[in-house]
Amino acid sequence: xxxxxxxxxxxxxxxxxxxxxxxxxxxxxxxxxxxxxxxxxxxxxxxxxxxxxxxxxxxxxxxxxxxxxxxxxxxxxxxxxxxxxxxxxxxxxxxxxxxxxxxxxxxxxxxxxxxxxxxxxxxxxxxxxxxxxxxxxxxxxxxxxxxxxxxxxxxxxxxxxxxxxxxxxxxxxxxxx
Amino acid sequence: xxxxxxxxxxxxxxxxxxxxxxxxxxxxxxxxxxxxxxxxxxxxxxxxxxxxxxxxxxxxxxxxxxxxxxxxxxxxxxxxxxxxxxxxxxxxxxxxxxxxx
Numbered sequence: 001x002x003x004x005x006x007x008x009x010x011x012x013x014x015x016x017x018x019x020x021x022x023x024x025x026x027x028x029x030x031x032x033x034x035x036x037x038x039x040x041x042x043x044x045x046x047x048x049x050x051x052x053x054x055x056x057x058x059x060x061x062x063x064x065x066x067x068x069x070x071x072x073x074x075x076x077x078x079x080x081x082x083x084x085x086x087x088x089x090x091x092x093x094x095x096x097x098x099x100x101x102x103x104x105x106x107x108x109x110x111x112x113x114x115x116x117x118x119x120x121x122x123x124x125x126x127x128x129x130x131x132x133x134x135x136x137x138x139x140x141x142x143x144x145x146x147x148x149x150x151x152x153x154x155x156x157x158x159x160x161x162x163x164x165x166x167x168x169x170x171x172x173x174x175x176x177x
Numbered sequence: 178x179x180x181x182x183x184x185x186x187x188x189x190x191x192x193x194x195x196x197x198x199x200x201x202x203x204x205x206x207x208x209x210x211x212x213x214x215x216x217x218x219x220x221x222x223x224x225x226x227x228x229x230x231x232x233x234x235x236x237x238x239x240x241x242x243x244x245x246x247x248x249x250x251x252x253x254x255x256x257x258x259x260x261x262x263x264x265x266x267x268x269x270x271x272x273x274x275x276x277x278x
Contacts, residue, residue: 004180008180008184019192019215020195022199022211023195023199035211035214035215038192042221045188046222048180051225051237053237057241058244062247066248069255077268092202095201099201102194103190110190121182123179124229125232127234127237143242147242151245151249154248154250158255158256159256
């Protein structure tokens with residue numbers, strides 16, 4: 001119990017610290033690396049919550065591919081250096097104020113709505129990836145197929161958006177004939 | 178026994194607020210995107226927490242779908258950013274005001 005709590009508090013501190021570091025760092029590459037650290041730490045929290053499949057998907061998809069994509073685009077565009085200064089006067093103060101208001105509101109909702117602050121978590125059950133896969137391919141099969149269509153559309157969209165102006169669709173079709 | 182649910186909720190709320198602050202404060206479009214990802218992550222943490230609390234797997238299934246859609250969103254968003262950089266030679270969000278009336 002006590003070690004569990006100590007591990008959770010350590011992980012939570014790492015999550016918050018890496019998130020703050022991402023927010024405050026002036027270099028976009030450092031921000032991306034702090035975000036990767038944040039994702040890996042949240043994956044450890046998923047492991048504590050008994051969700052090993054989600055934890056590993058988090059590491060491979062978020063900390064792996066999405067971060068590689070981010071770093072690739074940052075370095076390709078040469079956007080490491082970020083401009084300082086604030087665009088609107090008082091935006092920073094206002095944003096932090098509104099953020100604090102939102103945090104307090106969320107805390108109040110958690111505290112008042114259902115008394116969640118007193119609820120203890122039951123003993124976490126280790127959920128097998130096999131059960132998850134079974135549910136995914138039976139009850140949620142339609143959603144799974146829709147997801148594949150979304151990924152295909154995103155791939156086609158990304159290729160179309162970033163192709164050069166030289167090659168148009170008509171050229172490709174004419175070349176084929 | 179174990180860690181109270183509220184700890185996870187508070188951690189998730191803090192992550193979400195940091196993400197919102199990133200969207201509000203940073204002018205670099207890439208960092209704004211990273212903050213969006215962190216907000217996704219905060220929502221996912223709540224999903225997994227309540228999946229463990231109610232002992233149903235549906236929460237984890239939804240996290241899986243959220244991750245997939247987030248991956249698609251990042252791919253399209255970064256492609257858009259590359260296209261914008263080609264025409265404007267900057268990804269400063271304040272420069273992207275061409276649609277302003």
